[in-house]
Amino acid sequence: MAEITLRNIVKQYGDGYPAVNDVSLDIADGEFMILVGPSGCGKSTLLRMIVGLEDITSGDLLIGGQRVNDKAPRDRNLAMVFQNYALYPHLSVFENIAFPLRLRGKEPEDEIQRKVRAAAETLELTEHLDRKPANLSGGQRQRVAMGRAIVRNADAFLFDEPLSNLDAKLRGQMRTEILRLQRRLGTTTVYVTHDQTEAMTLGDRVAVLRKGVLQQVASPRELYEQPVNMFVAGFIGSPPMNFVPALVQDGELVLPFVRFPMSDGLRAAVAERSLVMVGLRPERFEDAALLDAAALQGGVRFRTRVDVIEWLGNEQYAYLPYDVPAGTDRQLQELARELDSERMRNQLVVALDPQSRIGADSDAELWFDPRRMHVFDPASGDNLTLSLAGAGAGVG
Amino acid sequence: MDGRRTSNWWSLWGALVLVWALFPLAWMVSLSFKDPATFRSGSPRFWPESWTWENYRTVFDNSLFTAALRNSFGIALIATVLSVVVAMFAAYAIARLDFPGKNILLSLALAIAMFPQAALVGPLFDMWRGLGIYDTWIGLILPYLTFALPLSIWTMSAFFRQIPWEMEQAAQVDGATPWQAFRKVIVPLAAPGVFTTAILTFFFCWNEFLLASSLTSTDSARTVPAALSFFTGQSQFESPVTAVMAASVVVTIPVVILVLLFQRRIVAGLTAGAVKG
Numbered sequence: 001m002a003e004i005t006l007r008n009i010v011k012q013y014g015d016g017y018p019a020v021n022d023v024s025l026d027i028a029d030g031e032f033m034i035l036v037g038p039s040g041c042g043k044s045t046l047l048r049m050i051v052g053l054e055d056i057t058s059g060d061l062l063i064g065g066q067r068v069n070d071k072a073p074r075d076r077n078l079a080m081v082f083q084n085y086a087l088y089p090h091l092s093v094f095e096n097i098a099f100p101l102r103l104r105g106k107e108p109e110d111e112i113q114r115k116v117r118a119a120a121e122t123l124e125l126t127e128h129l130d131r132k133p134a135n136l137s138g139g140q141r142q143r144v145a146m147g148r149a150i151v152r153n154a155d156a157f158l159f160d161e162p163l164s165n166l167d168a169k170l171r172g173q174m175r176t177e178i179l180r181l182q183r184r185l186g187t188t189t190v191y192v193t194h195d196q197t198e199a200m201t202l203g204d205r206v207a208v209l210r211k212g213v214l215q216q217v218a219s220p221r222e223l224y225e226q227p228v229n230m231f232v233a234g235f236i237g238s239p240p241m242n243f244v245p246a247l248v249q250d251g252e253l254v255l256p257f258v259r260f261p262m263s264d265g266l267r268a269a270v271a272e273r274s275l276v277m278v279g280l281r282p283e284r285f286e287d288a289a290l291l292d293a294a295a296l297q298g299g300v301r302f303r304t305r306v307d308v309i310e311w312l313g314n315e316q317y318a319y320l321p322y323d324v325p326a327g328t329d330r331q332l333q334e335l336a337r338e339l340d341s342e343r344m345r346n347q348l349v350v351a352l353d354p355q356s357r358i359g360a361d362s363d364a365e366l367w368f369d370p371r372r373m374h375v376f377d378p379a380s381g382d383n384l385t386l387s388l389a390g391a392g393a394g395v396g
Numbered sequence: 397m398d399g400r401r402t403s404n405w406w407s408l409w410g411a412l413v414l415v416w417a418l419f420p421l422a423w424m425v426s427l428s429f430k431d432p433a434t435f436r437s438g439s440p441r442f443w444p445e446s447w448t449w450e451n452y453r454t455v456f457d458n459s460l461f462t463a464a465l466r467n468s469f470g471i472a473l474i475a476t477v478l479s480v481v482v483a484m485f486a487a488y489a490i491a492r493l494d495f496p497g498k499n500i501l502l503s504l505a506l507a508i509a510m511f512p513q514a515a516l517v518g519p520l521f522d523m524w525r526g527l528g529i530y531d532t533w534i535g536l537i538l539p540y541l542t543f544a545l546p547l548s549i550w551t552m553s554a555f556f557r558q559i560p561w562e563m564e565q566a567a568q569v570d571g572a573t574p575w576q577a578f579r580k581v582i583v584p585l586a587a588p589g590v591f592t593t594a595i596l597t598f599f600f601c602w603n604e605f606l607l608a609s610s611l612t613s614t615d616s617a618r619t620v621p622a623a624l625s626f627f628t629g630q631s632q633f634e635s636p637v638t639a640v641m642a643a644s645v646v647v648t649i650p651v652v653i654l655v656l657l658f659q660r661r662i663v664a665g666l667t668a669g670a671v672k673g
Contacts, residue, residue, distance in 0.1 A: 053565050074571040086566035090584045100570040103580075148570065 002064030002155040002188060003029045004050060009059035011045050011212070019045045021212040022059075027156075030186045032179075034203035036193055038235070042212035043192045044160055050190060051080050051158050063155060074103075079149035080158040084165060085141045087133040087148075093120075094129040097147040104152075119151040122181070139170045146181070156188040163198065175201060196236055200224070208232050230381035233279050233374060239317065239349045242280045245324050245378070248273060253370075256322040257348070258302035260370060269384040270375060276384070279374035282317065282349045287356035288365040299369040307347065309360045318358060320348040320366075421648075428452070428641035435638055451642035461643055463615035464623030468647070471533050471619060472601035475540040480594045482541075483548035484586075488578065490549065491556035492564075502550075509546035517610045524611055531613045539607050544597040551596070555589025556582070595658055599651060620647045 004027040011020040020042040027033045035043040048054040050061060052073035061069050068076050079100075087096050097116045101107055107115070120126045123143040133141055142162060149157055162178070163171045179202055182189050193199055199206050200220040208215040208223065208231075216228045220236075227233035233241045247254040248270055252261050255278060262270065270276055288301050310317040324346050350366065358364040375384045423442070427435065428451050430444040455461050490498060520539060524530040529538075559582060567577035583590070602620075609622035618626075624643055627636040 051569055053568070072573075073565075073568040074573065078569065080566070080569045082562050082566060084560065084562060086560065086562035088563065088567075088581055088585075099567075099580075103567075103571040103576060148566075152571075 003027060003031075004156060004188060004190065005060075005062040005065075006046075006050075007060040007062070009046070009049060009061065010057045011042070011049060011054060012057040019212050020049070023209075023212075023214045025207060025214065025217060027188060027190060029188055032182055032189045032191065032202060032204045034191050034193060034199045034206040035209060036196065036199040036206055036235075037209035039194060040211075041209040043194075043209050045212075046209070047080075047158055047160055047190060047192045051078050052076050077155045078158055079152060079154035079156070080160065081142075081145045081149055081162045083161045085133075085145040087141055087144055089133055092130055092132055093125060093136070093144050093147075096133065096144055097125075097151050100148060100152040115151055116147075119147045122150065123147050138166050139174060142166065142174055143177075146178070150181070150185065150187075154187070156190065157182070159189065159191040159193075161193055162191075163193075164195070178202065196238065200236070208235060226383070226386055227279075227374065228383055228386065230277060230279065230376045230383075233376070233383070237281055239282050239351070241374075242282065242348050243376070244278045244280060244322075244348065246276050246278045246375075248276060253278070256324060256346075257304045257320070258300060260300045263371070265388045266370075266375065266385065269388060273377065275378050277376040277378050277381075279376060279383075280348070280368060281372075282351040283315075284368050284372050285350040285352065286367045287352050287358055288367040289358075290353055290356060291367055296367060298371070299367050301365060301367050303363055303365050304348075306358055306360060306362055306364045309358065311354065314354060316352050316354050316356065318350045318352055318364070320350060322346055322348060424641050424644055424648075427638055428645045430638050432635070432638040436635070451638045452646070454639045455643045455646065458627075458639075460615065460618075460623055460626060461620070464618050464620045465647070467533070467615075467617055468602060468619040468621075471536050471540070471617070472598050474533070475537045475544060475601045476594050476598045478537070479541050479544045479548050479597045480590060483545055483552050483593060484583075484590060486545075487549050487552035487556055488582070490553045492561070505546035505549055508542065509550075513543065513606055517606065520607070521610060530611060531617050533617050535611050536608060536617055536619070539611070540601045540604065544600050547600075548593045548597055551593045552586070552589050555586050555592075559585050591658060595654055598654070602647070602651065 004025075006023055006025040006027075009020060009023045010018060012018050023042075023046060025033075035046060037043050045054055049056050052068070052071060056069050060067055063076060063078070088099065091099065094116055095102075097119055098112050101112045101115060116129075117126070120129055123146060125140065125143055125147060128136060128140060128144075133144065136144065142165075145162070159178070163174055166174060175198060178191075182202075191198070191202060200223075203220055205217055206220055206223055207217045210231050216223060216232050218226070223232060223236045227236060230243065234243065244255050248262075249259075251267060252259050253266075253276075286295075288296065304320050304322070306318045307321050308319040310319075352358065373385075376382065377384055426443050429447045429449075430451075431446060431448050432451060432454070435444075489495070490502065516539070521530070524535045529535040563581050563585065564577045567581045568574070572580065604619070605621040608619040609625060612618040612622060620643070624640050627640050627643070
């Protein structure tokens with residue numbers, strides 16, 4: 001058990017490109033920390049620097065208060081689960097799990113037997129102990145890899161996208177399995193993923209990375225409610241947050257489909273800007289027809305054209321095309337590219353109650369609460385509404 | 397229907413090639429069992445009229461041959477073991493490390509493999525006499541090592557490249573030193589490659605004739621292929637052909653046994669570099 005501290009960690013490759021740039025992070029003892037971001041954001045590099053498979057260009061890495069920058073992986077006492085499991089194909093499941101113990105060579109044979117059987121028991125691998133990894137299913141291999149990690153009382157577990165090779169159903173099962181295991185053992189865990197469901201469900205805290213730079217470290221709830229910038233806002237949440245360019249005119253916000261007066265707090269936050277980006281989560285919209293008068297009071301209503309409806313049973317998504325003011329389109333394109341998504345057209349995605357009777361290709365009246373929207377600076381992407389009580393955060 | 401006809405054609409071709417390749421072998425076996433005094437009869441036949449072990453007796457009574465057999469085994473085994481050990485480390489470095497001059501090293505190895513050996517015989521002869529290792533085991537092991545290493549390095553680095561690097565990293569995280577990771581994870585996984593390389597190297601040393609005949613002069617280092625060329629009959633009027641054939645059969649047997657035992661691995665080894673790596 002140990003806390004892991006990263007101080008101004010930099011990883012620069014031969015060509016001078018910083019894959020990880022000035023990352024500082026405190027991972028508490030027993031904490032489940034997620035590193036998340038689109039591919040190429042440096043999250044795996046960061047993990048491999050912690051375990052010692054990559055050299056650290058500059059900065060300090062402390063495990064349990066000790067600087068370990070120059071220690072070999074075997075001296076750091078960390079356990080890692082690789083994306084492709086990296087099981088030893090020539091060894092049986094038992095020997096795979098026993099491998100770290102045998103390398104240490106300190107325990108007597110019956111102690112090794114006991115520990116491996118205990119680990120196998122925990123992971124329900126007992127009946128497979130004599131088999132070779134090649135004869136196991138993906139989920140079983142995954143569990144063997146985890147067995148190898150838990151058998152040796154490591155100071156911390158490191159996971160490198162451990163579930164990405166499994167099919168969707170198994171992924172869900174293994175996710176809860178990992179969570180249960182971590183809660184029971186209480187071992188510090190760093191978990192790399194690009195899947196935001198894993199990030200949100202597993203982590204005590206989540207660190208969002210973009211191009212090697214740490215964007216925000218916060219609990220999943222805080223990331224969702226109070227993203228510090230457009231990147232985090234767009235990365236967390238599915239379907240992703242809508243970004244709508246809005247003009248500021250006479251104390252009113254002018255969106256392509258509605259205009260409404262700003263609150264005093266919002267007016268102060270926006271200050272002199274004439275153009276801002278408004279972030280609206282799809283699930284913040286409601287079908288006005290389903291709300292009573294009291295609920296309608298606090299928000300803004302608008303009529304617009306619904307293009308396509310996707311009905312999923314537990315909810316439905318409506319797609320509403322709109323035109324944007326000239327000059328803002330390019331910025332939206334750029335953001336979409338960074339978030340690894342293809343931005344086809346300017347449209348609002350709205351998650352509606354499945355009871356809503358709004359049909360495709362028709363006009364609909366929708367409602368949202370402006371106190372729960374986010375407003376971003378169009379140039380820097382910073383969230384201007386972070387400091388506002390009730391805006392976005394707090395209410396949810 | 398069509399597939400059937402194609403496979404028939406393949407069988408026919410296969411049979412033809414088999415006959416083509418086996419005919420000299422069968423002839424060799426047949427000659428080795430013929431009577432040395434009368435095998436050139438007036439009416440030649442393919443198979444012997446009376447089968448006799450006499451040639452084999454002659455061969456094994458001949459100290460020239462038994463010494464050569466001992467030399468062949470010794471030199472081929474030592475050269476193979478050395479070559480495999482050296483090639484294993486070299487191939488591992490080439491497969492895993494990025495160092496300046498890696499490509500030059502690989503091309504050089506290839507160049508050595510392509511170098512015409514005949515051009516080396518003269519200089520080696522002079523050098524070996526100067527160094528006092530002419531007509532010794534070491535005098536043959538050295539050049540064999542030189543010519544066997546390139547192929548060994550190429551084959552084994554192809555095998556090493558197929559082993560995912562994560563294996564080794566996992567071992568390191570599990571607490572292994574680089575040497576332990578190499579010995580406990582990489583070598584067992586590369587065992588088929590090591591086997592293949594060893595067998596191919598052994599064949600090369602076992603069959604080599606040019607250097608063996610030019611760099612030796614007595615029984616002390618002469619290997620079987622060279623010794624065969626010095627065979628004489630029991631009298632100068634008797635042709636040694638049947639005895640030579642018997643000796644050939646004897647030296648072919650270990651090769652055939654090795655191939656039969658490891659044929660699948662050899663094929664895998666020969667094609668290892670072709671598809672992957």
